[in-house]
Amino acid sequence: GAVVSQHPSWVICKSGTSVKIECRSLDFQATTMFWYRQFPKQSLMLMATSNEGSKATYEQGVEKDKFLINHASLTLSTLTVTSAHPEDSSFYICSARRGLAGKATQYFGPGTRLLVL
């Protein structure tokens, strides 16, 4: 099956610093990737849709200046949490869309746990 990787798996940082998370599709090209956030015991909440070569589309309530998304190539999207604060601590998961319209499926990365102290 399709493989999506994320790096890093875990990150602990001090409040006020910026953290970059990478999402790579390893064996297919993905023009569209998605970024989700999951708080403990809650479901996945879509943050934004990352489109290769164009600006990301953010969901309502997600600050685009705080969560910077760059999709510079067909296999890589990055999420940068700028000036992170403790309330940004969460599990961040990316997915990459593979397949043609009508049969497209999202393949999820293993997730990145962020802890902001």
Add this chain to the structure above:
Amino acid sequence: EDKVVQSPLSLVVHEGDTVTLNCSYEVTNFRSLLWYKQEKKAPTFLFMLTSSGIEKKSGRLSSILDKKELFSILNITATQTGDSAIYLCAVQDPGTYKYIFGTGTRLKVLA
């Protein structure tokens, strides 16, 4: 507002039991409904359902979609402790390919 609701929120059963997980949805546009299993990391894909009334089966797991009544069920027979996980249902928007995830059902199977 698009909404996907799963029930129950949490379930504890003993090995060998059969469980039925429910997913109902109210969305503006529908392409497909997907089921995922999430253990400690990211969700793993189980089923994609697009047509009403056609059961998808994989081992002890099966799922069916009712597009008229806007719901799907996931059945797990002869449950094992390894089935303990959060089961997520998602509906895919045909225009944007976005997934709207449900609240999830946390299943715990006791030995």
